[in-house]
Amino acid sequence: MNKRQARHFAIGATVVASAAFLGxxxxxxxxFDQLTHADKITAEVKRGKDVWHKNNCINCHTVFGEGAYYAPDLTKITKLRGATYLTAYLRDPSRFYDETRHRRLMPKQDLSERDIGDLIAFLDWVSNVDNQNWPPRPLLVSGATFPGSDAAPGQAVAPGGRPVASGYDPIALGEHVFRNAAPACVACHxxxxxxxxxxxSxxxxxxxxxxLLKSGAYHGKASDxxxxxxxxxxxxxxxxxxxxxxxxxxxxxxxPGYGKxxxxAQIEQLVAYLSSLK
Structure with missing residues (x-):
C-alpha cells in the first residue's frame, strides 16, 4: 500500500467509523424514552431526585455506576429491598446496621416522611431503567462477603458444600432458585x-x-x-x-411477589432446599 492508498484508507475508515458512531x-x-420509562417520571420521582442530591447520597452511593464507591450501588435497590424495608431503614439506619459489628454505618438523615416516600419513588424509577445489567456490581460493599452468601451464582451445591451431579436433584434446583430468583433470596438471607x-439467618x-409450629406462638395457617x-x-x-x-x-x-x-415448581424446589437446612 503506497502513501496515497494509505491516506484514502484512513479517510474512508474515519468516515465509516464516524457514520457508525453517529448512527x-x-x-x-x-x-431513551422507552429504555428509561420516561412516562413514569412523576412529580414524586423528580422530587425524590432532588432529595437524593440535597442529602449528598451520591457521596457514598452510586446509581448506574456513577458516584462514590464507599457504600453499595443502589441502581437496583428496590428490586432487592421492598418499600416497607426501605422506609423503615431510612427512618433510622442504626436499627439495621451497627458500625462495630457490620463495619458500616449510614448517618441518620432525619428525612421527612414525604422525603422518604419521594426518594424511594426515585430509586424505584432508577431500578426499572433498562441499563443492560450494568454495572455488574453486588449490593454489598466491594470486597465484603457474608458467610453463606458467597457461592457462585447458579452453582448447584447441597448443604455442607457438596456439589450435586444431577441437575434434577430438587435440593440442588432449590439452591439455584435461592441464589438466582429476582430478587435473590441470598441478597437478604x-x-x-x-x-x-x-x-x-x-x-x-x-x-x-x-x-415454632408446636409452640403456640405461630399465627399463620400452615400445619407442617x-x-x-x-x-x-x-x-x-x-x-x-x-x-x-x-x-x-x-x-x-x-x-410479597414471589408467589407470582x-x-x-420453583416454589416446591425452594421448599425442598430450605427444608434441608437442619
Missing amino acids: LTLDSHRQ SIAPGVNLAGP LAGLAARSAA LAGYIRESVTAPSAHLVPGAMYSAGGASFMP DLTP
Whole structure:
C-alpha cells in the first residue's frame, strides 16, 4: 500500500467509523424514552431526585455506576429491598446496621416522611431503567462477603458444600432458585448461623420452624414444615418473625411477589432446599 492508498484508507475508515458512531448515538437517543420509562417520571420521582442530591447520597452511593464507591450501588435497590424495608431503614439506619459489628454505618438523615416516600419513588424509577445489567456490581460493599452468601451464582451445591451431579436433584434446583430468583433470596438471607442480614439467618430453619409450629406462638395457617416454608415465601406477612429489623406496621419486609414471580415448581424446589437446612 503506497502513501496515497494509505491516506484514502484512513479517510474512508474515519468516515465509516464516524457514520457508525453517529448512527448508534441517534439510535440510542431514539430509545431513551422507552429504555428509561420516561412516562413514569412523576412529580414524586423528580422530587425524590432532588432529595437524593440535597442529602449528598451520591457521596457514598452510586446509581448506574456513577458516584462514590464507599457504600453499595443502589441502581437496583428496590428490586432487592421492598418499600416497607426501605422506609423503615431510612427512618433510622442504626436499627439495621451497627458500625462495630457490620463495619458500616449510614448517618441518620432525619428525612421527612414525604422525603422518604419521594426518594424511594426515585430509586424505584432508577431500578426499572433498562441499563443492560450494568454495572455488574453486588449490593454489598466491594470486597465484603457474608458467610453463606458467597457461592457462585447458579452453582448447584447441597448443604455442607457438596456439589450435586444431577441437575434434577430438587435440593440442588432449590439452591439455584435461592441464589438466582429476582430478587435473590441470598441478597437478604444468609445460611450461616448468627449471620443476620436484611432478613434472619436461615441456618437451622427446619428445626426452628418445627419448634415454632408446636409452640403456640405461630399465627399463620400452615400445619407442617413444608407448608410453613411455602407460606413464608408466598405470603411473608402471614406470620411475622419478631424483631424490628424484619417487619413494620404488621407487614414483613420480605418482597410479597414471589408467589407470582416463581413457578409452582420453583416454589416446591425452594421448599425442598430450605427444608434441608437442619
